[in-house]
Amino acid sequence: MSGDLTAILRDVLIWALYLGIFFHLARKGRGHDSVLGGAVPFPVQAFAYVATYISAVALVGFGGLAYIYGLQMILVAAGNVWLGTWAVYRFLAWPTRQWQERLGARSPAQLLGLGHHSPLLGRALALIFALFLGVYASAVIKGAAVLLAEILPLPLWSLIWLTALTAGFCVLVGGLRGVLYTEAMQGLVMLLGILVIVGAVFWRVDGPLSGIAALASLPPDARADNGFAALSGGETGWFIISLVLVTSVAVWAQPQMMQRHFALTSRDSLPRASALAMLVLTLLVGGMYFASSLSRLFLPALSHPDEVVPLLVRTLLPYAGMELFVLAVVSASLSTATALCHIAAVAVAEDVPARRSTPAAWFIGVLFCVLLSGACAQIKGQLIAILCTTSWSMVGATALVPYLALVLFRRRNPAAAWGSACLGFTACLAWYLLVSRSTALVPSLLPSLAGIPPFFVGIAASLFGWAAGSLLPAPSLRRPFRGNAQ
Amino acid sequence: MSSDFLATLAGMDALIFLGLASLVFAAFFSAVSLVRNALCKEKRS
Numbered sequence: 001m002s003g004d005l006t007a008i009l010r011d012v013l014i015w016a017l018y019l020g021i022f023f024h025l026a027r028k029g030r031g032h033d034s035v036l037g038g039a040v041p042f043p044v045q046a047f048a049y050v051a052t053y054i055s056a057v058a059l060v061g062f063g064g065l066a067y068i069y070g071l072q073m074i075l076v077a078a079g080n081v082w083l084g085t086w087a088v089y090r091f092l093a094w095p096t097r098q099w100q101e102r103l104g105a106r107s108p109a110q111l112l113g114l115g116h117h118s119p120l121l122g123r124a125l126a127l128i129f130a131l132f133l134g135v136y137a138s139a140v141i142k143g144a145a146v147l148l149a150e151i152l153p154l155p156l157w158s159l160i161w162l163t164a165l166t167a168g169f170c171v172l173v174g175g176l177r178g179v180l181y182t183e184a185m186q187g188l189v190m191l192l193g194i195l196v197i198v199g200a201v202f203w204r205v206d207g208p209l210s211g212i213a214a215l216a217s218l219p220p221d222a223r224a225d226n227g228f229a230a231l232s233g234g235e236t237g238w239f240i241i242s243l244v245l246v247t248s249v250a251v252w253a254q255p256q257m258m259q260r261h262f263a264l265t266s267r268d269s270l271p272r273a274s275a276l277a278m279l280v281l282t283l284l285v286g287g288m289y290f291a292s293s294l295s296r297l298f299l300p301a302l303s304h305p306d307e308v309v310p311l312l313v314r315t316l317l318p319y320a321g322m323e324l325f326v327l328a329v330v331s332a333s334l335s336t337a338t339a340l341c342h343i344a345a346v347a348v349a350e351d352v353p354a355r356r357s358t359p360a361a362w363f364i365g366v367l368f369c370v371l372l373s374g375a376c377a378q379i380k381g382q383l384i385a386i387l388c389t390t391s392w393s394m395v396g397a398t399a400l401v402p403y404l405a406l407v408l409f410r411r412r413n414p415a416a417a418w419g420s421a422c423l424g425f426t427a428c429l430a431w432y433l434l435v436s437r438s439t440a441l442v443p444s445l446l447p448s449l450a451g452i453p454p455f456f457v458g459i460a461a462s463l464f465g466w467a468a469g470s471l472l473p474a475p476s477l478r479r480p481f482r483g484n485a486q
Numbered sequence: 487m488s489s490d491f492l493a494t495l496a497g498m499d500a501l502i503f504l505g506l507a508s509l510v511f512a513a514f515f516s517a518v519s520l521v522r523n524a525l526c527k528e529k530r531s
Contacts, residue, residue: 077505078508081509212498231501231502274516275516275520276516278513279517
């Protein structure tokens with residue numbers, strides 16, 4: 001009995017400490033602009049980038065996929081590190097910061113609208129960001145609440161609201177600066193939690209090399225038809241390749257990631273921020289997918305990928321380790337939720353009304369996001385499930401081409417930007433609803449092409465839209481921007 | 487040990503090996519870059 005009491009007291013102490021640090025860091029944004037937040041030191045920038053990038057879906061969901069597909073998932077981790085982080089800091093982060101300063105943009109939607117001489121485009125993009133990312137935040141919040149329900153004796157609906165309110169409080173009080181500092185703390189917790197489980201797996205399989213050798217010697221199965229240390233052939237192999245590209249390239253145009261570039265201190269800070277972000281991401285996703293692949297060597301046969309990581313943690317870690325891992329996964333969810341909530345709040349408070357936000361407007365923006373994400377997390381609707389599944393690709397297919405055209409190629413063309421955003425959005429959505437095998441609302445219209453990821457279709461259509469728009473007699477400007485040179 | 491290591495590599499697909507090697511390189515390159523930056527900063531100050 002006294003042992004139970006000690007355990008409860010220890011849990012309360014750990015969570016009180018976690019929340020105490022969280023709220024303390026959230027207050028770091030007080031007195032700063034809620035939307036821009038100002039520059040932050042490079043460790044905060046790097047950890048915040050990783051914490052926003054990696055949600056619980058990446059750790060638990062993709063960790064489960066690594067059990068099923070074996071070391072193939074290492075390609076996803078490598079893509080995230082090189083395409084999703086190194087390439088972003090090398091080619092996009094500083095030009096984004098310079099364009100933001102040059103245009104006086106305060107959000108990614110404003111950056112694209114002002115950059116392409118069409119404030120209306122910025123408002124339209126802000127609406128899409130608010131809707132898709134606000135609803136996507138519900139999936140992230142629900143993930144954290146489901147995990148918390150494992151260790152807290154409270155009903156799920158109350159944990160959902162508690163998580164949504166915690167994320168909302170951080171955004172309301174701290175703005176972007178508070179969000180970045182809390183994300184940095186959460187990134188550190190994620191790193192510690194993942195290192196513990198990776199260490200435990202390596203210990204269990206007598207080190208990584210003998211683990212790889214044992215995994216390579218396992219007989220192939222339907223989803224790893226060339227074995228667990230080789231890329232599968234056919235549709236499975238393409239699924240893995242598409243996962244690499246969707247998670248590593250669509251991230252370039254996610255507004256919550258673009259907004260992190262606005263907080264860069266100077267060009268000199270880029271190599272340090274990039275190196276730290278790559279190191280942390282390698283340990284986090286590389287470690288998690290590698291460890292989950294090796295878990296096939298000792299875990300029983302599991303049918304559902306979401307069962308893998310919880311069972312792995314229960315099998316290998318003592319209670320304190322489990323507690324740390326739960327903290328890590330809750331941190332992964334909460335950090336992504338605050339980033340999404342911030343973007344949705346900026347869209348409602350400032351981008352859509354097209355005027356600088358007041359404290360009252362900021363409150364309304366945050367309230368909108370908390371209510372939308374909290375309410376959507378309570379509902380089991382097909383539309384919400386589709387919005388959650390599709391948001392990453394939809395936002396990427398809509399914004400990627402206009403964004404790259406602006407910051408990488410210095411092309412500013414309203415007609416081309418509108419054409420590209422509209423066609424990218426429509427084609428991606430149509431592919432999801434009418435063709436894609438897992439999300440189509442009707443029997444697939446093109447069954448032979450149903451395996452093509454909607455993001456690819458959206459990007460192809462978006463490129464076509466850009467080319468078509470460029471042909472129209474619209475005012476096309478290609479002013480040299482000296483400060484933007486690579 | 488070296489024969490174990492070679493046997494392990496032989497069991498792997500080239501693409502997966504490249505993926506793993508690129509992750510090891512990323513970690514090494516990042517750690518070295520961070521240390522070098524810290525040392526340069528110390529020297530300047």
